[in-house]
Amino acid sequence: MIQKINVGLIGLGRIGKVHAQNLTREFPDVLLKAIAEIKIDETIKEFIGTLGMVRQDLTQDPQEIFDDPKINAVIITSSTDTHSRFIQEAVKNNKHVFCEKPLDVDIPRIVDTLKVVKQSGMKLMIGFNRRFDPNFRKLHELVGKGQIGTPHLIKITSRDPTPPPIEYIKVSGGLFMDMTIHDWDMARFQANSEIEEVYAKGGVLIDPEIGKAGDIDTAVAVLKFVNGAMGIIDNSRQAIYGYDQRLEVFGSNGCLMAENEANTTLRTFTKEGIRSDAIPYFFLERYTRSYVNELRYFFNCIKKNEDPKPNGMDGLVAILIARAAQRSYEENRPVKISEIASEYYIDNFSNFS
Numbered sequence: 001m002i003q004k005i006n007v008g009l010i011g012l013g014r015i016g017k018v019h020a021q022n023l024t025r026e027f028p029d030v031l032l033k034a035i036a037e038i039k040i041d042e043t044i045k046e047f048i049g050t051l052g053m054v055r056q057d058l059t060q061d062p063q064e065i066f067d068d069p070k071i072n073a074v075i076i077t078s079s080t081d082t083h084s085r086f087i088q089e090a091v092k093n094n095k096h097v098f099c100e101k102p103l104d105v106d107i108p109r110i111v112d113t114l115k116v117v118k119q120s121g122m123k124l125m126i127g128f129n130r131r132f133d134p135n136f137r138k139l140h141e142l143v144g145k146g147q148i149g150t151p152h153l154i155k156i157t158s159r160d161p162t163p164p165p166i167e168y169i170k171v172s173g174g175l176f177m178d179m180t181i182h183d184w185d186m187a188r189f190q191a192n193s194e195i196e197e198v199y200a201k202g203g204v205l206i207d208p209e210i211g212k213a214g215d216i217d218t219a220v221a222v223l224k225f226v227n228g229a230m231g232i233i234d235n236s237r238q239a240i241y242g243y244d245q246r247l248e249v250f251g252s253n254g255c256l257m258a259e260n261e262a263n264t265t266l267r268t269f270t271k272e273g274i275r276s277d278a279i280p281y282f283f284l285e286r287y288t289r290s291y292v293n294e295l296r297y298f299f300n301c302i303k304k305n306e307d308p309k310p311n312g313m314d315g316l317v318a319i320l321i322a323r324a325a326q327r328s329y330e331e332n333r334p335v336k337i338s339e340i341a342s343e344y345y346i347d348n349f350s351n352f353s
């Protein structure tokens with residue numbers, strides 16, 4: 001059994017900084033040994049100082065992490081186009097991998113990568129952090145215990161507070177790939193079933209520039225699951241009241257709902273009515289606990305030699321669903337996930353577990 005886990009982290013951007021801080025604050029038995037970041041400037045040097053790390057712990061070359069025999073786990077938080085390459089390098093060098101979502105946006109490359117992971121025998125976990133949000137996880141557990149009987153309907157509301165810059169939109173892979181990716185995974189997780197078919201509608205209701213960049217900013221997807229349940233996901237790039245993240249599972253014996261939590265429990269009573277505090281602004285504030293919980297789970301899987309979930313297969317399936325949704329929107333028809341999968345000769349998801 002591994003006693004001490006030495007970690008190398010690649011990519012010190014928005015989410016990399018969150019994981020780096022959590023690694024140094026929350027896990028006494030884990031050492032963040034090295035960080036690779038191509039763009040090293042004064043703010044990055046200052047940041048690693050706040051982690052208690054020194055300049056020698058920072059490199060521009062991820063290969064140094066792969067070559068370090070003392071490092072047994074790699075956290076990949078660099079941009080999506082680097083994920084497959086870094087996963088492959090890491091597992092070939094006997095390192096377990098936690099990789100941010102999405103695994104990749106290119107299906108053949110994902111398939112190749114998952115083959116390499118399987119051959120290596122190393123563990124791969126994908127950062128679908130929302131599964132580790134305490135409210136959503138508890139809901140999942142209660143559904144699993146049969147508290148609401150057989151699930152019939154799954155409703156997910158997932159709305160960002162503000163659209164990302166147009167430059168980001170242009171390379172994001174589109175709303176279904178970039179934003180709904182978390183919701184495809186959440187829907188599968190809560191239904192405990194694969195999605196069989198998706199029917200997606202989308203529109204540009206917030207910013208015409210998003211349309212000019214070839215994307216949509218508002219969408220609805222209707223889902224049919226293999227187990228017969230149905231689902232609905234609604235997305236917006238702009239909810240003026242904050243990051244709106246709600247979930248409902250309705251079943252034969254009742255209903256479970258996870259609502260937005262306000263920033264404080266404060267309520268203001270006036271003659272106009274009763275007002276609660278605002279909800280968290282965006283994902284970094286809303287999902288704080290999930291980022292710690294997912295890493296704790298990953299390290300426990302390494303220590304206990306268990307296979308983590310969500311794994312590479314979950315990363316692949318989310319991408320297949322995103323592709324099906326995009327085609328559904330473009331061709332104005334329901335699309336089965338098997339239609340996309342068969343184009344890549346994927347007939348059994350369990351081959352990728």
Ligand SMILES: NC(=O)c1ccc[n+]([C@@H]2O[C@H](COP(=O)([O-])OP(=O)(O)OC[C@H]3O[C@@H](n4cnc5c(N)ncnc54)[C@H](O)[C@@H]3O)[C@@H](O)[C@H]2O)c1
Pocket residue numbers: 010011012013014015016036037038039060062077078079080082100101102127128129283
């Ligand atoms: N789970 C979540 O909630 C969540 C939230 C945000 C982003 N993400 C995902 O995390 C990844 C990073 O997103 P971000 O928002 O932090 O992006 P970012 O652009 O802020 O950070 C990416 C960092 O990786 C670095 N980088 C790129 N190529 C590199 C290389 N070859 N070697 C070393 N460093 C390299 C960049 O310089 C940058 O600092 C994306 O895949 C994104 O989808 C997940």
